[in-house]
Amino acid sequence: MKVTKDRIIEVISHYGIQRGDVVALQSSLSSMGEVEGGADTVVNAFTEVLGDRGTLIVPTFTYSFKVWNDFQPFNLLVTPSQCGAISEAVRLRPEAIRSNHPSHSVAAIGFFAREMVKDHIKCAPLGKGSPYHKLSQIGGFIVLLGVGQDRNPLIHTCESLAQVPYLCVSWSNTKTGIDIARSSDDNGTLSEVEVREVPGCSKGFVKAEIVLRERGVIQYTKMGNANIQVMKAENVVDIILEKLASDPFFLLCDDKECQICTRRRKYGKAKPGAVPVKGSSSH
Numbered sequence: 001m002k003v004t005k006d007r008i009i010e011v012i013s014h015y016g017i018q019r020g021d022v023v024a025l026q027s028s029l030s031s032m033g034e035v036e037g038g039a040d041t042v043v044n045a046f047t048e049v050l051g052d053r054g055t056l057i058v059p060t061f062t063y064s065f066k067v068w069n070d071f072q073p074f075n076l077l078v079t080p081s082q083c084g085a086i087s088e089a090v091r092l093r094p095e096a097i098r099s100n101h102p103s104h105s106v107a108a109i110g111f112f113a114r115e116m117v118k119d120h121i122k123c124a125p126l127g128k129g130s131p132y133h134k135l136s137q138i139g140g141f142i143v144l145l146g147v148g149q150d151r152n153p154l155i156h157t158c159e160s161l162a163q164v165p166y167l168c169v170s171w172s173n174t175k176t177g178i179d180i181a182r183s184s185d186d187n188g189t190l191s192e193v194e195v196r197e198v199p200g201c202s203k204g205f206v207k208a209e210i211v212l213r214e215r216g217v218i219q220y221t222k223m224g225n226a227n228i229q230v231m232k233a234e235n236v237v238d239i240i241l242e243k244l245a246s247d248p249f250f251l252l253c254d255d256k257e258c259q260i261c262t263r264r265r266k267y268g269k270a271k272p273g274a275v276p277v278k279g280s281s282s283h
């Protein structure tokens with residue numbers, strides 16, 4: 001059966017999303033099965049529920065690093081989102097505002113759009129002051145539509161807020177902990193930007209789901225064939241920071257072949273004073 005706009009509105013309204021809310025949507029269109037009107041229908045459903053005073057945010061990450069994307073440069077106006085058809089549909093809306101971050105830009109529509117994307121370039125990709133951190137501070141929601149917690153950028157925000165002891169281990173394994181991203185301006189002039197605290201592997205974030213589920217902060221439902229998780233961003237941050245305070249490595253994956261998690265665990269455990277102080281979870 002085709003998923004319609006009315007059905008999407010019915011589901012998200014039932015699970016607590018209302019007019020005026022701020023929602024960060026992570027999604028997989030194909031997971032839903034057949035959607036009447038495609039990605040735009042999903043975007044229309046969300047903006048209709050959120051109304052004039054609501055805000056919708058999507059990741060439009062471009063991963064413009066040498067190690068991930070062979071330096072495909074980020075251009076604010078033209079580089080497509082690497083985060084699926086729904087995020088690309090938001091980016092292409094005339095009213096969308098995209099943040100100017102060379103690796104982890106987001107696009108936002110609505111009342112707080114400008115505020116949410118502001119100064120992203122000055123922050124760690126998903127760290128303090130980034131759009132996902134702001135989401136947790138203004139009572140926003142995370143909606144995972146057809147994707148799991150391993151695609152929840154807010155868990156990376158928690159790693160950064162907790163200052164877990166492995167943050168400085170970058171993908172390119174430099175001693176500085178910096179990865180270089182490349183961006184281009186309208187004239188095609190390329191520039192290289194130093195990025196700190198680049199998010200690592202997120203396969204281990206499925207363990208975060210277990211913790212969040214036990215604390216009862218995830219609402220589960222279905223839309224078409226897709227599983228949906230809805231949660232308040234501040235609940236996620238509070239609970240994951242609490243967990244990281246007692247076990248700073250719990251978000252790293254357990255795959256022995258995973259190079260970055262292996263390097264991060266090894267570096268972090270060798271670092272003197274690696275275990276963060278409990279008080280660091282305040283925000």
Ligand SMILES: [Zn+2]
Pocket residue numbers: 201202203204252253254255258259260261262
């Ligand atoms: Zn890993």
